[in-house]
Amino acid sequence: MTDSPYRYFDVQVLRTEHVTPAMIRVTFGGAELSGMAAGGPDQRIKIFLPHPGQDGPVMPDTGSGDTADWYAAWCALDPSVRGIMRTYTTRQLRRDPDELIVDFAVHDPVPSPADGPATSWARTARPGARIGVLGPVEEENAAYDFRPPQDTDWLLLAADESALPAVANILEKLPQGMPTRVWIEVHDLADRQDLPTEADAEIHWLTREGATTAAIRGADLPEGTPYAWIAGESATVKAVRRHLVGERGIDRKKVSFSGYWRKGTTTDQLIDSGESA
Structure with a gap:
């Protein structure tokens, strides 16, 4: 065994x-x-x-x-x-x-x-x-990050196409009425998907690379205790996290972030450097 x-x-x-x-x-x-x-x-x-x-x-x-x-x-x-x-x-x-x-x-x-x-x-x-x-x-293992605390009042999800399958899964499993704000970058509006959910979700589709940070910076976010999940291109993920923690004052422990890929760097280069194991 x-x-x-x-x-x-x-x-x-x-x-x-x-x-x-x-x-x-x-x-x-x-x-x-x-x-x-x-x-x-x-x-x-x-x-x-x-x-x-x-x-x-x-x-x-x-x-x-x-x-x-x-x-x-x-x-x-x-x-x-x-x-x-x-x-x-x-x-x-x-x-x-x-x-x-x-x-x-x-x-x-x-x-x-x-x-x-x-x-x-x-x-x-x-x-x-x-x-x-x-x-x-x-079922319980270290290879997933979406773990909102019990005191979460609302959710923020930010992703690009590489993390769209995870966003779809998260939305499918959210409880009815959970306030959720979602930003997703795609290359073309033809790449939008239906994302069924029982949550109270506002989904924003973006088509300009790197537009997520500016979109979230200009958004009116709900009151209460948030939990943020951010995934996609590494630089965008870091910028969104920096905004949420540094400018919005969200507790860094309530922000989960994961760089799924890095612009200008191949996956094999990341593996060779030990960053994608």
């Missing part, structure tokens, strides 16, 4: 669909998915993609089932053949049948030389394609 709240899952594509021009939804199946836990609404998972010409990703030996040192084991593999690791959010974990849904933001509907490995894979994914997933086996 392992003390780790995570394990590797071998999954395969069941179907794909374009939710919007720049968002591809991939539904995965696998015999072991019954053991995966849903976790929090912004639950992070690691996916491992095959290199071109591989039938599936090369993964660390998990014969013992122990994934406590998974990152060191993955780093020890030859980078030219090991599974290409990326971090995504569980959009949904369904039962009967067991299915894992992951939304891939491709940013531009048209294939581009600038596409990263995950974008290229998602564009061409077909039923039967195999990937690896490191996911939770315990």
Whole structure:
């Protein structure tokens, strides 16, 4: 047995669909998915993609089932053949049948030389394609951040397309009538999604990169004790947090923030620097 709240899952594509021009939804199946836990609404998972010409990703030996040192084991593999690791959010974990849904933001509907490995894979994914997933086996785990305290009176959510699946999950799970203010940056208004919620939510869609901070700075926010959740491009996330804590006076302990990516820096560079483990 392992003390780790995570394990590797071998999954395969069941179907794909374009939710919007720049968002591809991939539904995965696998015999072991019954053991995966849903976790929090912004639950992070690691996916491992095959290199071109591989039938599936090369993964660390998990014969013992122990994934406590998974990152060191993955780093020890030859980078030219090991599974290409990326971090995504569980959009949904369904039962009967067991299915894992992951939304891939491709940013531009048209294939581009600038596409990263995950974008290229998602564009061409077909039923039967195999990937690896490191996911939770315990509902309570460290790979999610949305944890509003019990004294929260209202919520602030700020994100871009990379964090849109997490925002959608959060909104779906909020209690009826919870005052919630949401700002989401997308590349085009065609990339807006329906975001069902029972909360009292005001959702603002922005199409200018980096516009979130200015939009929140000019907003009238509710009275009471807030909880803020911010995710997306690293510089924007830091700017929004700086505004909320430094200018609005919100307790820093009530602001959860996560840089999902950094402009001008590839995911592989972040992994090599140890910032995206």
